[in-house]
Amino acid sequence: MFEPENWYWLYDIPQGRLTLLFIGAFVGFYWIGSILVRPLLRQFVKRTPGSNDIVGYVLSCFCVFYGLLLGLIAVTAYQNVADAGANVTHEAAALAALYEDVSRYPEPHAQNLRWLLRDYARYVIRYAWPLQQRGIIPEEGTIRADAFHDRLLEFEPETPAQEIIHAEALRQLNEFLEARQMRLFSVKSSLPASMWWVMILGAVFNIFLCWMFDMRFITQLILGGILAAYLGTMIHLIFDMNQPFRGDVSISAEPFEALYARMNED
Amino acid sequence: MRPGHATDRRISRRDLVAGGGTAATLAAARALAPALFAGCSLGVPHRQPTVTLGLLHSQTGPLAISASSLRDIELHACERINAAGGLLGRTLVARAPDPRSRPERFATVAARLLDEGAVALFGCWTSSARKAVIPIVEEFQKLLFYAVQYEGNESSKYCIYGGMVPNQQMLPALDWLLGPAGGNRRKPFFVGSDYVYPRTATFIASKYLATKDVKPVGAAYRPLGDRDFGGVVKKIIASGADCVVNTVNGDSNMALFAALAAAKVEPTKVPVISTSIAEDELRSLLPEQVTGHYAVSSYFQSIDTPTNRDWIRGFRNEFGRDRVTGDPMEPDWCLFHLWTRAVEKAGSFETDAVRQAFRDGLEFAGPGGTVTLDPKTQHTTKWCRIGRIRPDRQFEIVHEQGPIDPDPYPQVAFPGWSVDWTKDGVTRGPEVAIDGDV
Numbered sequence: 165m166f167e168p169e170n171w172y173w174l175y176d177i178p179q180g181r182l183t184l185l186f187i188g189a190f191v192g193f194y195w196i197g198s199i200l201v202r203p204l205l206r207q208f209v210k211r212t213p214g215s216n217d218i219v220g221y222v223l224s225c226f227c228v229f230y231g232l233l234l235g236l237i238a239v240t241a242y243q244n245v246a247d248a249g250a251n252v253t254h255e256a257a258a259l260a261a262l263y264e265d266v267s268r269y270p271e272p273h274a275q276n277l278r279w280l281l282r283d284y285a286r287y288v289i290r291y292a293w294p295l296q297q298r299g300i301i302p303e304e305g306t307i308r309a310d311a312f313h314d315r316l317l318e319f320e321p322e323t324p325a326q327e328i329i330h331a332e333a334l335r336q337l338n339e340f341l342e343a344r345q346m347r348l349f350s351v352k353s354s355l356p357a358s359m360w361w362v363m364i365l366g367a368v369f370n371i372f373l374c375w376m377f378d379m380r381f382i383t384q385l386i387l388g389g390i391l392a393a394y395l396g397t398m399i400h401l402i403f404d405m406n407q408p409f410r411g412d413v414s415i416s417a418e419p420f421e422a423l424y425a426r427m428n429e430d
Numbered sequence: 431m432r433p434g435h436a437t438d439r440r441i442s443r444r445d446l447v448a449g450g451g452t453a454a455t456l457a458a459a460r461a462l463a464p465a466l467f468a469g470c471s472l473g474v475p476h477r478q479p480t481v482t483l484g485l486l487h488s489q490t491g492p493l494a495i496s497a498s499s500l501r502d503i504e505l506h507a508c509e510r511i512n513a514a515g516g517l518l519g520r521t522l523v524a525r526a527p528d529p530r531s532r533p534e535r536f537a538t539v540a541a542r543l544l545d546e547g548a549v550a551l552f553g554c555w556t557s558s559a560r561k562a563v564i565p566i567v568e569e570f571q572k573l574l575f576y577a578v579q580y581e582g583n584e585s586s587k588y589c590i591y592g593g594m595v596p597n598q599q600m601l602p603a604l605d606w607l608l609g610p611a612g613g614n615r616r617k618p619f620f621v622g623s624d625y626v627y628p629r630t631a632t633f634i635a636s637k638y639l640a641t642k643d644v645k646p647v648g649a650a651y652r653p654l655g656d657r658d659f660g661g662v663v664k665k666i667i668a669s670g671a672d673c674v675v676n677t678v679n680g681d682s683n684m685a686l687f688a689a690l691a692a693a694k695v696e697p698t699k700v701p702v703i704s705t706s707i708a709e710d711e712l713r714s715l716l717p718e719q720v721t722g723h724y725a726v727s728s729y730f731q732s733i734d735t736p737t738n739r740d741w742i743r744g745f746r747n748e749f750g751r752d753r754v755t756g757d758p759m760e761p762d763w764c765l766f767h768l769w770t771r772a773v774e775k776a777g778s779f780e781t782d783a784v785r786q787a788f789r790d791g792l793e794f795a796g797p798g799g800t801v802t803l804d805p806k807t808q809h810t811t812k813w814c815r816i817g818r819i820r821p822d823r824q825f826e827i828v829h830e831q832g833p834i835d836p837d838p839y840p841q842v843a844f845p846g847w848s849v850d851w852t853k854d855g856v857t858r859g860p861e862v863a864i865d866g867d868v
Contacts, residue, residue: 272714275752276495282750283502290509307528311489311498428750 172299172410174403179412183400190396191389194371198384202375209376216378223373230366234398237359241405248350248408249415255343256419259285262340263427265333266316270326273319278427280312285424293417296409301351309344313337354406363402367395481520481779483508484543486553486563491531492655492680497555499710500577501526502749503759504552507766509748517770518777531655531680533558537566544570549779550769552762556654556679557581557626564589571781575769577762579705579728581630582838583864585849585856588781590788591809592765592801593758594728596634597837598812600675603703603726604635606816606829607673608642613701617647619671620868621662621678621686624651628677629866631705634843635675636868641842646868647671656682659689666700667693676704683711687719697722703816708756712823720819728812728832729760729798730825741797754823755797764796764810768803789852799833806850809836 174182209215259281266277284305292302316337321327374388404413485504487497508522516522525543529535536559540551544566551567552575554560560576567574567588574586579594606612620635622628632649639646647669650662659682666674674695678686683704690702703724709731712720731742731754741763742755769784771792776783793802801810813832817825839847839859846859 275713279750279753283498286749304526307489307526310528311494314490314494 171403175297175407175410179404182404182411183397186400186403187393187396190367190371190392190399194374194388194392195385197371197375198381198388202384205372205375206378209378215376219373219376223370226366226369226373230370233362233366234402237355237363238398238402238405241355241402244350244353245405245408245413245415248347248353251343251346251350252415252417253419255340255347256423258336258340258343259420260423260426262333262336263423265329265336268329269319269333273315277312277315277319280308280315282424282427284308284312285420285427288420289417289424293409293420296351297414299352299407299410301348305344309341313341350408353408355402363399367399370395478516478519478521480523481517482523482525482543482546482548484540484548484551484553485524485526486529486536486540486543486551486559487526488531488555489526489528492682493531493555495681495714496679496706496708496710497531497553499753499756499759500553500555500762502753503745503755503762504766506745506748507763507770510744511770517773518779529559533562537562540566540574541570544572548572550575550781550784552577552766554578557584557630560589561626573769573781573784575762575765577758577765579758581627581634582840583630583634583844583847583862585807585838585851587785587808587851587855589808590765590769590803591807591836591838592761592768594761594812594814595809595836595838596631596638596843597840598728598814598832598834599705599726600631600635601638601840602814602831602834603675603705603816604638604642607675607703608644611829613673615673616644617670617672618644618675619647619666619669619673620649620675620866621659621666622649622651622866623654623656623677623679623682625654625679627679630864631677632675632866632868633864634840637843638840649866649868651866652678652682654682655680657685659686660692662686663689663693663695666690666695671700673700674702676702677706678704679706681714683707684714687715687723691716691719697724708758709754709824710756710759712819713754715823717819717821717823721821723819724816724828725819725825726814726816727757727825728815729755729757730815730817730827731755732817732824732827733798733815735797737795738797757798760796760798761801761810761812764794764798764801767794767796768792768801768810802833804836805852807836807838808851809838811835 177185209219212218263278263281266281267274269277287305287308292305295302316333319330321330371388371392374391377384404411408415485501487501488494489498489501505524508524511517512521525548527539527543529539533556536554540563543551550573551563554563554574554576555578557580560580563574564586568586572588574589575592576589577592579599580591582595607615607618618639620632622632628651636646648665648671650665652659652662676686701722701724703726705726707725708727745755746753771794772784772787773779775787775792778784788803788808789805791802791805793800799813801812803810811833813830814834815827816829817827820826838849844859844862848857849855
């Protein structure tokens with residue numbers, strides 16, 4: 165149920181509406197439960213003196229643990245996005261350095277190698293990014309990287325200066341390939357399903373405990389609704405950061421776009 | 431029950447809120463349910479249905495230098511069609527795996543693409559690759575669109591040929607060489623890569639030259655991708671050749687022209703006329719080694735027409751201002767658009783419907799001139815142009831004729847053979863043994 169691909173369609177909803185959807189789902193669940201389930205739950209505690217104090221004590225204890233859990237998960241998810249973003253920047257930077265290195269090669273090697281790198285950058289922007297945004301690992305970038313690798317290895321330096329440039333290009337190529345692989349790994353990186361279960365169950369328990377409070381109905385709807393709305397916002401935030409390349413808050417292809425524009429100016 | 435009891439019961443504010451809340455929640459749930467379950471009314475962007483095309487071009491190996499540009503021009507065509515709303519309301523999705531310049535991989539990759547739902551294949555460079563793929567498209571009953579010039583002597587119901595055949599390229603080039611414009615040459619030497627196209631093209635050329643009382647002075651073949659042409663050039667010089675007809679493919683051309691230049695073979699005395707060199711290949715050749723030699727082709731970037739200029743501009747805007755266009759990029763572009771016109775006319779991507787649309791005759795005004803698909807041979811009409819290589823890696827067009835109708839079975843080489851896909855397909859004549867020796 166919490167496998168990422170089952171929920172990919174949610175990422176296609178615009179950010180504002182998705183936030184409202186999450187809040188609406190949590191508040192709606194709380195309100196419907198307040199009408200249908202609350203009278204039953206209150207039976208357990210109704211005849212106990214000071215029942216609200218007991219429920220309040222349990223709820224506050226629970227909220228501490230749950231809040232810590234949510235916070236840690238949010239930090240993990242953010243770190244995941246930040247790491248993926250750093251990989252993308254690193255890959256684009258390595259590609260730019262490689263482009264500069266091969267521009268120092270003698271012709272026609274320089275032009276052939278530059279074209280292959282430009283082709284790679286174009287593929288990443290035009291084809292790989294939309295696939296990543298759908299949670300699909302793009303395959304054909306590997307072919308372009310291999311084409312460049314093969315062509316680079318065909319070059320045989322003839323002077324000491326060329327040897328130095330070639331060695332530097334090969335080193336840069338390894339950095340680029342490493343960063344590229346990291347980007348591909350992060351396409352499908354997300355929180356494990358068990359973590360989602362714990363988060364959702366925690367939210368439900370929170371709401372159950374709120375239903376047990378003995379107070380005026382309208383007060384319960386408002387106070388519980390606020391709590392449910394905030395739970396929805398937090399879980400939406402984590403959901404949005406769960407997939408680094410999906411949703412409105414995701415890593416963009418901007419570093420590659422800037423590089424490609426510069427490549428085309430040459 | 432006391433009389434009037436029912437009327438005494440008053441509805442409390444609490445009851446009102448509970449009832450109202452229930453009603454509002456149920457109403458909201460009912461209103462949101464279709465959107466939630468269908469995911470369509472929440473601003474989810476509508477995704478057009480897609481149709482997959484398979485692009486079969488080597489992106490690594492010795493043929494990558496030539497074949498990658500075909501992939502690019504096909505991607506460019508797909509992108510333009512998609513930007514204009516797609517084809518029959520569908521977005522074209524091009525899948526381009528890498529057959530790595532190996533014919534056996536072409537077959538494997540083609541089968542995989544068709545198995546995964548590709549409606550047609552565009553690609554192949556060498557004849558050995560095409561011949562490996564044709565049984566696959568025949569098995570799947572899908573069309574292969576092949577844009578490279580080739581040797582003819584072949585026709586498949588499931589292959590549409592967009593490149594030149596010898597009667598549109600090699601034979602007019604020989605006529606030009608034998609004539610005053612070409613220097614009245616009488617001692618041609620044939621050099622090629624060692625596979626089916628160069629050997630068959632040389633065979634057809636020899637038969638044709640025999641009708642003109644001209645005998646080639648020699649022929650030599652080197653493996654595809656080979657870099658050692660020193661021995662071949664020695665043979666050329668020893669033969670006393672007054673021109674070289676070059677059917678070498680891919681990177682090997684660099685080694686051939688380097689060896690010719692090292693041996694001081696001058697284009698004014700022994701010009702080389704190449705069938706597989708276009709602007710893309712010229713990038714890798716040193717101008718001082720190739721300037722003054724010739725190439726025969728249906729298209730050169732230097733064609734000065736508004737259609738061609740627009741086409742080049744469009745391609746360069748997308749793929750880089752220093753990119754070049756050439757043959758077979760232009761035939762590939764024409765072939766792609768002939769396919770889209772056939773699909774539009776048929777209203778379907780199904781092979782039979784598309785073939786039927788082709789049968790009714792289709793033409794496309796391409797950058798190199800209007801091409802017509804001949805439904806009998808499933809080949810296109812062609813212009814034959816001869817270009818002299820300039821120091822700026824472009825061609826100066828010195829001769830053009832056309833449009834020339836395709837004849838995949840020139841009678842001078844394949845007596846009794848013919849093809850008519852509007853009737854019975856291939857009519858077979860006596861078997862012809864082809865070795866490519868002269």
